[in-house]
Amino acid sequence: MIFKVFYQENLQEVPVREATKSLYMEADSVQAVRAKLADRNYNIEFVQSVTGSHLEYEQQSEDFELETR
Known part of the structure; x- marks a missing residue:
């Protein structure tokens, strides 16, 4: 499953x-996303789940880079 995470760099x-x-x-x-970060x-x-046409739209962005760690 792919998630989009909105965050601020400075806690x-x-x-x-x-x-x-x-x-x-x-x-x-x-929870796994939060643990990894x-x-x-x-x-x-x-943290938002991204699926279907929403995922296709996000993948068209030049900023789309999937982290797997």
């Missing part, structure tokens, strides 16, 4: 919409 700062970044990760569940100290705002 110590107040989240600001303009500074929100995203990444795509392959994992079995939302725990060592990065990101302020994770939201």
